[in-house]
Amino acid sequence: MNKTIVRFYRGTHGMGICISVTYDKDRIIFDFGAPFTPLTQVYDGEVKPRKKNRVKDAILLKKTPMIEGVFSKKDLQDLDLLSYEDSDLNTAVMICHLHLDHMSEIDKIAPQIPVYIHSDGIKLQKLLYTVNKEKEYRNYTPFEYHVPFHVGQIKITPYYSDHPCPGSSGFLIETPDSRIYYSGDIRFHGTGNERAFEELDTLKEKDIDLLIVDATTTSPSEFIHGDQMDEILRNPSKDLIEGCISEKDIYDEICDSLIDFKGLGVFNQYERDTSMMKQIYDLENRLNRTVVFEPSMAYIFYHFTGIKTPIYWIDSIDIPEYQLKMKEEFEVVSVDEIRNHPEKYLLQNSYNNILSLTDFDGIKGKYFHLFGEPLVKGQKQWKIMENVLEKLNWQFTSFSNLYSFSHAYPNQLAYFIQQIDPKTVVAVHSKNPERLNPVNSTQVFPEENEDYLLSEGKLIKADQ
Ligand SMILES: [Zn+2]
Numbered sequence: 001m002n003k004t005i006v007r008f009y010r011g012t013h014g015m016g017i018c019i020s021v022t023y024d025k026d027r028i029i030f031d032f033g034a035p036f037t038p039l040t041q042v043y044d045g046e047v048k049p050r051k052k053n054r055v056k057d058a059i060l061l062k063k064t065p066m067i068e069g070v071f072s073k074k075d076l077q078d079l080d081l082l083s084y085e086d087s088d089l090n091t092a093v094m095i096c097h098l099h100l101d102h103m104s105e106i107d108k109i110a111p112q113i114p115v116y117i118h119s120d121g122i123k124l125q126k127l128l129y130t131v132n133k134e135k136e137y138r139n140y141t142p143f144e145y146h147v148p149f150h151v152g153q154i155k156i157t158p159y160y161s162d163h164p165c166p167g168s169s170g171f172l173i174e175t176p177d178s179r180i181y182y183s184g185d186i187r188f189h190g191t192g193n194e195r196a197f198e199e200l201d202t203l204k205e206k207d208i209d210l211l212i213v214d215a216t217t218t219s220p221s222e223f224i225h226g227d228q229m230d231e232i233l234r235n236p237s238k239d240l241i242e243g244c245i246s247e248k249d250i251y252d253e254i255c256d257s258l259i260d261f262k263g264l265g266v267f268n269q270y271e272r273d274t275s276m277m278k279q280i281y282d283l284e285n286r287l288n289r290t291v292v293f294e295p296s297m298a299y300i301f302y303h304f305t306g307i308k309t310p311i312y313w314i315d316s317i318d319i320p321e322y323q324l325k326m327k328e329e330f331e332v333v334s335v336d337e338i339r340n341h342p343e344k345y346l347l348q349n350s351y352n353n354i355l356s357l358t359d360f361d362g363i364k365g366k367y368f369h370l371f372g373e374p375l376v377k378g379q380k381q382w383k384i385m386e387n388v389l390e391k392l393n394w395q396f397t398s399f400s401n402l403y404s405f406s407h408a409y410p411n412q413l414a415y416f417i418q419q420i421d422p423k424t425v426v427a428v429h430s431k432n433p434e435r436l437n438p439v440n441s442t443q444v445f446p447e448e449n450e451d452y453l454l455s456e457g458k459l460i461k462a463d464q
Pocket of ligand 1: 102
């Protein structure tokens with residue numbers, strides 16, 4: 001009799017994935033983020049979370065997933081949910097990468113429950129504490145690619161996935177009776193795609209029962225194309241189809257735009273996507289421009305690459321301790337120098353430091369929004385960003401298909417499924433999971449918050 005139970009809490013119709021796999025009394029939960037709703041979220045940075053009710057409020061508002069046996073009694077207060085202390089399950093949480101839709105709620109988990117993150121992800125998390133982008137609430141347990149770890153009778157092996165966030169992983173989950181693969185966020189058009197295809201060569205030998213796959217690009221709102229293209233994109237193939245951009249195409253476009261431009265180049269990039277930072281840094285020679293970082297980004301970049309990039313100063317008042325130390329060790333490029341020779345520089349700028357760009361008023365500029373914050377058009381912050389750039393009279397470029405960019409195109413997704421050839425496939429991270437091409441597998445559309453028995457590769461609702 002099979003005993004593997006799968007439960008989908010979130011993510012069968014969008015972002016914010018949360019799924020559990022239970023075998024006897026052992027349970028793993030993978031990913032623990034909030035759905036991404038920038039236009040309606042209560043926690044918008046202005047509404048202050050209450051310290052005492054931090055966990056309870058977030059569960060009530062459905063920011064944090066409501067799962068039994070995960071939260072401390074003292075945090076739940078009078079909330080009618082089984083606490084960690086009262087649960088007899090041996091639980092661990094695993095995080096595939098450090099984008100907020102996958103991990104924003106991990107700070108609420110009871111401290112006794114281990115939270116597994118790739119060692120590079122933990123490194124990033126700690127750097128974010130230092131640069132004040134995150135608050136420290138708990139410890140994490142590191143894992144490495146291809147090194148299995150156990151949660152009771154469940155064995156987990158992480159695999160590399162080509163995604164811009166460091167330590168991005170997929171998980172092979174083996175219970176005594178079933179094999180599941182959770183892809184995490186995947187793509188095959190980034191600069192690490194060869195390695196991702198190599199991982200696939202290993203995975204296709206694993207005889208997977210259930211594949212839980214990132215199907216973001218099946219959401220039409222995030223990847224717009226015509227009917228004809230739609231048909232081509234359904235066919236499994238490794239290739240990048242004409243009209244789909246790769247990560248490299250973006251760097252080429254920036255280079256083309258800046259190569260003969262006599263003004264300043266500025267880019268806004270997400271601090272969690274360190275592999276992209278390196279790619280931009282490497283444009284220096286091609287562009288004959290020095291890439292200059294804000295101190296906080298330079299700090300993160302240095303800890304991942306060992307490279308001390310030149311920095312520029314954002315403000316001269318209330319400089320944090322770690323930045324004061326950097327002043328001695330990093331080359332500081334002055335505003336005057338940049339003003340005098342804007343054609344020699346490519347400047348990194350984060351949205352919250354956008355006012356530092358007024359130092360370059362009167363100078364020609366091109367601003368590239370490269371997946372940094374604000375993340376979505378239509379957000380108030382997006383309009384503010386455009387407003388500032390309009391006042392500077394700078395050219396603004398944003399790369400559309402932003403979400404598709406970090407996710408596999410439909411044809412590559414179909415190829416991935418074809419290669420793994422699971423018995424059953426479940427699409428997550430997509431608003432339109434029914435648009436997935438499951439190739440030869442049976443696609444199942446599970447209801448959320450219901451137990452499913454995984455038996456010989458079939459996902460069967462537990463009370464049937
Ligand atoms: Zn994601």
